[in-house]
Amino acid sequence: MSFSSTVKNELCRLENVNDCCLLSEVTAALCFSGLVATAAGGGHNIRITTENAAFARRIYSSIKKLCGINPEVAIRKSKKLKKHASYMLFITPCIGSEKLMKQAGVTIEDEKSPMLVIADKSILKRQCCTKAFLRGAFLAGGSISDPEKTYHLELTSRTSAQANELKRILGLFKLRARIIQRKGSFVTYLKEGENIVDFLNIAGAHNALMELENVRILKDMRNNVNRIVNCETANLGKTIDASIRQVENIKYIAENIGFDKLNPGLKEIASLRMEYSDASLVELGQMLSPPLGKSGVNHRLRKLDMIAEKHREEKL
Numbered sequence: 001m002s003f004s005s006t007v008k009n010e011l012c013r014l015e016n017v018n019d020c021c022l023l024s025e026v027t028a029a030l031c032f033s034g035l036v037a038t039a040a041g042g043g044h045n046i047r048i049t050t051e052n053a054a055f056a057r058r059i060y061s062s063i064k065k066l067c068g069i070n071p072e073v074a075i076r077k078s079k080k081l082k083k084h085a086s087y088m089l090f091i092t093p094c095i096g097s098e099k100l101m102k103q104a105g106v107t108i109e110d111e112k113s114p115m116l117v118i119a120d121k122s123i124l125k126r127q128c129c130t131k132a133f134l135r136g137a138f139l140a141g142g143s144i145s146d147p148e149k150t151y152h153l154e155l156t157s158r159t160s161a162q163a164n165e166l167k168r169i170l171g172l173f174k175l176r177a178r179i180i181q182r183k184g185s186f187v188t189y190l191k192e193g194e195n196i197v198d199f200l201n202i203a204g205a206h207n208a209l210m211e212l213e214n215v216r217i218l219k220d221m222r223n224n225v226n227r228i229v230n231c232e233t234a235n236l237g238k239t240i241d242a243s244i245r246q247v248e249n250i251k252y253i254a255e256n257i258g259f260d261k262l263n264p265g266l267k268e269i270a271s272l273r274m275e276y277s278d279a280s281l282v283e284l285g286q287m288l289s290p291p292l293g294k295s296g297v298n299h300r301l302r303k304l305d306m307i308a309e310k311h312r313e314e315k316l
């Protein structure tokens with residue numbers, strides 16, 4: 001199951017939700033999954049469509065409980081993708097579409113448009129209801145990426161006004177969303193793990209939140225380990241290259257100049273380097289008497305490099 005479905009199913013299982021908040025979810029379902037058309041005999045036909053069975057059930061029972069309306073239900077199976085089904089709730093004037101619109105605080109965007117928009121902002125006055133509205137918007141038109149891959153959560157709207165309204169509401173919870181236009185719809189989206197964790201908390205998906213946090217921790221650890229390993233490998237590479245160069249130069253000195261020509265300090269480090277080609281500068285320094293720090297050892301080895309290089313140049 002995709003992470004999106006996991007989150008949605010968890011949200012649909014939320015119990016002990018206040019009636020005011022259940023109504024707010026219905027408002028969101030109407031705004032983000034609803035279409036409206038003028039009915040032949042006057043009034044309006046409303047259709048709510050979703051691919052999530054649990055959400056269809058939840059909205060159905062909320063409409064029944066809060067408005068005393070029994071929507072008609074239809075399921076449409078896609079012929080191409082047998083797994084996908086659309087669940088549709090129909091509310092005709094006879095069933096009580098005007099009552100539902102009034103109670104859910106929605107109206108028709110304009111007479112030519114089939115969209116429903118919020119008309120009565122008092123629906124979102126309480127914070128509990130604002131959270132429920134975001135939950136509804138996510139259930140109706142949202143998706144979340146698998147956190148193993150990337151951090152991305154989006155809410156799809158059909159008008160830019162709706163997308164901006166969602167952005168504003170997210171802003172009330174200090175979530176900074178951005179909007180892009182995609183194939184005729186408007187997408188309000190969040191990036192970054194922390195924002196998405198906050199959103200899941202607001203919506204009430206606490207299990208999914210824990211799952212995401214675990215993935216984040218593991219990802220962080222993996223990144224840190226990789227960084228350290230890469231860093232150590234790079235350093236090791238440099239150390240080995242330097243050691244090979246030093247050993248070559250020391251051999252050159254021994255064969256072409258003679259250790260006798262070196263001062264005692266250089267002679268000592270030269271023979272130690274020949275013997276311990278794998279040792280780090282710090283380790284070499286500790287073998288000296290008296291011991292010498294890393295930069296002191298480095299200084300002497302560079303001196304040996306210079307002696308060898310100078311001699312080679314003079315020979316040319």
Ligand SMILES: [Zn+2]
Pocket residue numbers: 018019020021022024126127128129130132
């Ligand atoms: Zn509420």
